[in-house]
Amino acid sequence: MRRSNAPRARAQGEAFARGPLRFGGLTEDEGWxxxxxxxxxxxxxxVDHELPLAAFRAELPAGVTVTYDxxxxxxxxxxxxxxARLLAELVRSWCxxxxxxxxxxRPEPDVRRRQPRDLPPAFLEDLCRHYGPISLKRLQRNMSTIRLHLPDSDDIGQQVYEWILKAVGVYDEGKGVPFGAFLATQLSKWVHDLGRSAYGRTATDTENKQQKAIAAFITEHQRRPSERELAAFTGQSVDALRRNAQTVATLTGLRNLQSLDAAPEMTEGLMPDRAQASDDILGEAEQTLLSHALTAACAPDPTVRKDQRASLPNVLGWVTWYETTWAGKTKTQLAAELTTSVRxxxxxxxxxxxxxxxxxxxLAG
Structure with a gap:
């Protein structure tokens, strides 16, 4: 007996006939x-030293706003x-x-933005409540990357809602793209920005570029490239490739520091027997203990509230000590690479x- 397609057709018709989404009693178009x-x-x-915002704002023309992240x-x-050009000159001369x-x-002309706080509170609340679960489902394929930076599920949820608000601020309804579709295209980009925020734009982009080049070479030749082959494939010198590889290795090492999120005091460091171990091995063991002490010093402080800075792994502090102590970099060089301030x-x-x-x-005791 042939099954009728009438129920399916009816359901599709009802879906197409469904009205627009409503948030806080308003349609999306009415809200925008x-x-x-x-x-x-x-x-x-x-800047290399934090600005006194009140004094800085007072020197700028009326109607100009200053925000600090x-x-x-x-x-x-x-x-x-x-x-844009005038403001850039004013900032440069004042500093x-x-x-x-x-x-x-960097001056950026013709930026299009909306302030989320200008929307009706009920509209914004319902919109976030609707798109929050949808965004989490959309990000399931990126969850392994997200958890490198946000291991706690509550933090992931909070980050998703921050991304929704960010999308609200840049969404241009005049382009004819539904907000849900626009949000979906932006989420993956912002996942990549998590690495930039944690480890710096230079290191994260270098790692991403290198991994893409290796994947492309493997697809073409069915094997991993040698150092010279990868340099030629990416159009750079072997020396530049090695410097970039060191950057990627440092970034990978930071991600693998499990004791930042675990309990460092519960990790036992074993010293070799001095009567049976060579001086070289003992030197390496001491370096290992020193590395462990540095890593443990950067772990979250369990005695503080979760909203305090010390409750998070001190990744920037770890990088600063490592790069300036062992990699021979100055803080000015490192600040430029990580796009942050020396302060x-x-x-x-x-x-x-x-x-x-x-x-x-x-350790000395």
Missing amino acids: ALAPITTLDRVHFR EGDGLYRVDGAPGQ AVHGRRTIGL NMNVHADRVQVAMRSRLEE
């Missing part, structure tokens, strides 16, 4: 219309369209007069120093 996206000029920059150490100066050095100053690095490195002092005393 209440807080339309606007055009502005923006200047991004970092403490996590990234990034300043954003927003003004009316056509002011020069007040003894600040700008890092990566931000010093704050994280000082936390390591305090914790390292007690741990080294234990």
